Amino acid sequence: MTATCVILDIGGVLETTPKTGWVQRWEERLELPLGTVHERMHDVWRAGSVGSLTEREVHEQVAARLELDAPQVEAFMADLWAEYLGTPNEELIDYVRGLHGSCRLGILSNSFVGARERETTLYHFDELVDQIVYSHEIGIEKPDLRAFETACASLDVRPESCLFIDDVAVNVEAAQAAGMQAHLFEDNARTATRIAAHLAAGPLAPGRVPLG
Numbered sequence: 001m002t003a004t005c006v007i008l009d010i011g012g013v014l015e016t017t018p019k020t021g022w023v024q025r026w027e028e029r030l031e032l033p034l035g036t037v038h039e040r041m042h043d044v045w046r047a048g049s050v051g052s053l054t055e056r057e058v059h060e061q062v063a064a065r066l067e068l069d070a071p072q073v074e075a076f077m078a079d080l081w082a083e084y085l086g087t088p089n090e091e092l093i094d095y096v097r098g099l100h101g102s103c104r105l106g107i108l109s110n111s112f113v114g115a116r117e118r119e120t121t122l123y124h125f126d127e128l129v130d131q132i133v134y135s136h137e138i139g140i141e142k143p144d145l146r147a148f149e150t151a152c153a154s155l156d157v158r159p160e161s162c163l164f165i166d167d168v169a170v171n172v173e174a175a176q177a178a179g180m181q182a183h184l185f186e187d188n189a190r191t192a193t194r195i196a197a198h199l200a201a202g203p204l205a206p207g208r209v210p211l212g
Helices: 022-029 036-049 055-066 070-085 090-097 115-123 145-155 169-177 188-201
Strands: 005-008 104-109 131-134 162-166 181-184
Touching (some): 005 188, 022 036, 070 115, 145 169, 162 169, 162 188
Parallel strands (some): 005 162
């Protein structure tokens, strides 16, 4: 457990995921008051993010709670996944691909049931990193410290030798609380610079305080 490690988030980091307005469009189409979809579905979204519902059960709940027929459910979920998956951050993905052999590489992502299959098919993240830890598969979401501990354990690395990269400040702070180094993603250039500095420093000995 002496390897240097880099662990990245997916949405907003490895994927660019701007809001598409799909929920509002469905509310207009169904003539529902603004906010109705979230009000009716928030507990389903939460359950899907920690894997306590299957994809089929999610579809059933969408149909029942929004009164949609089967083709409408398929269209609704297609819109959800279009925003969720976004587009690949090719520049950063290429940079990370170039790190193979120089460190351990992982992904830690708050996710939704079905994400692994879709992201593997579209983006091949399983070939980009050594281990992927999805919240819907471990039943724990960031910023819970157990999520970071699980990611480190899956990669067989010490937290202090890991650099975690996320676009959400609370998750960065949680990673630091878990003993990891962390970087708030803002753009590819600064992220690449931070990763390079982390790798140049090498694995940290237990108790050693990182600079910066």
